[in-house]
Amino acid sequence: MRRRLELRLIGLLTLLALCQGCVPMVPPDALSLQPEALALRRLQTRRFETGDEKEILRASLGVLQDLGFEIDESETKLGVLVGSKDRDATDPVQITGRIVIGVFGGGDVPIDRNQKIRASLVTRVTSAHESVVRVTFQRTVWDDTGNISRLESLENPELYQEFFSKLSKSLFLEAFGI
Numbered sequence: 001m002r003r004r005l006e007l008r009l010i011g012l013l014t015l016l017a018l019c020q021g022c023v024p025m026v027p028p029d030a031l032s033l034q035p036e037a038l039a040l041r042r043l044q045t046r047r048f049e050t051g052d053e054k055e056i057l058r059a060s061l062g063v064l065q066d067l068g069f070e071i072d073e074s075e076t077k078l079g080v081l082v083g084s085k086d087r088d089a090t091d092p093v094q095i096t097g098r099i100v101i102g103v104f105g106g107g108d109v110p111i112d113r114n115q116k117i118r119a120s121l122v123t124r125v126t127s128a129h130e131s132v133v134r135v136t137f138q139r140t141v142w143d144d145t146g147n148i149s150r151l152e153s154l155e156n157p158e159l160y161q162e163f164f165s166k167l168s169k170s171l172f173l174e175a176f177g178i
Contacts, residue, residue, distance in 0.1 A: 043157055044134050046164045048171060051128040053079055059170040060121050060133065063163060069119055079123035089115035089141045110143035117154070135163055 048056060057076055064071065069083030094111040101109050121135045137154040 040155060041134075043155070043160050044136055046133055046167070047126075048131050048133060048168075049129060050131055050171065051125050053123050053125050053131060055174060056123050056131050056133060056171065057081060059167055059174055060123070060135075063166045063170055064119055064121070066166065067119075067163070069117075079125075081121040082118065083121075084116050084118045087115050087117060089113060110145045110147070110149070112141050112149055113144045115139050115141040133164075133167065135160070 050056065054076065057074075057079065060081055061071060061074070064081065064083045068085045070085060071081060071083045073082040074080065089112040091112055094109075098109045098111055117137060117139045119135060119137050121133065124132045124134075126132055137159060139150070139152060139154055140148060141150040143149040
């Protein structure tokens with residue numbers, strides 16, 4: 001009886017030792033931001049010299065609408081706006097490739113058909129005279145069979161520069177009642 005108990009205990013300890021080897025170790029830098037992520041965050045974020053979050057949200061709403069976005073969600077108490085716009089995603093290179101493959105009997109190749117571009121904006125008041133605005137743009141692309149062919153974050157610096165330039169102008173005009 002004692003021998004059986006010892007064998008069970010040894011078996012349990014062996015099993016625990018084997019399971020310990022299966023536990024993945026978290027890399028030490030897993031939670032640190034990479035330099036690329038910090039650069040992207042700087043691209044997506046601007047500080048403005050106003051503590052009036054409602055004014056920033058109003059101006060941001062106008063800029064998003066000027067850029068063709070429809071506002072899908074807004075939560076002014078949290079400083080959040082989400083908008084989207086549908087656009088054509090047809091690429092002439094894909095169409096040419098489809099024709100070439102079809103001529104040589106390669107079958108039907110799906111091509112991108114439409115896309116939804118989504119903008120997410122968050123504001124945060126840091127002091128009575130300063131606020132931070134962060135905006136991100138993503139897109140989802142569907143092919144002609146209705147499947148998602150791409151889901152990506154848009155990291156084009158000109159896109160963010162255009163948004164923040166228009167937002168700065170809008171805030172300036174609102175501040176002076178123009």
